[in-house]
Amino acid sequence: MIALFKAIPFGIFLSLIVALFMGSGGATGGMLAVEPFHVNIPELGIAMKLYWSWYLFLGGTLLSWFLLLMMGD
Secondary structure (H helix, E strand, O other), rough: OOOOOOHHHHHHHHHHHHHHHHHOOOOOOOOOOEEEEEEEEEEEEEEEEEEEHHHHHHHHHHHHHHHHHHHOO
C-alpha cells in the first residue's frame, strides 16, 4: 500500500509532462482526453493554461506502482 502512495507523484508528473506536449500541439490525444484548464491567481499575477488527462494519470500511477512493487522496499 505504501508503494501506491509513493507512485502518485510519479503519475502526476508523467501526466503533466505528456499532456503538456500533446495539448500545446493542439492534440486531444483521442481516448486520452487531454483537456486544458486555467489557473488564475490575480493576487500573485499568475495566469496559466495547463493540460491534464485523468487516463494518463491513472496509467502513469499504475506503471510506477508496479515498478515500485517489483523493486521492493
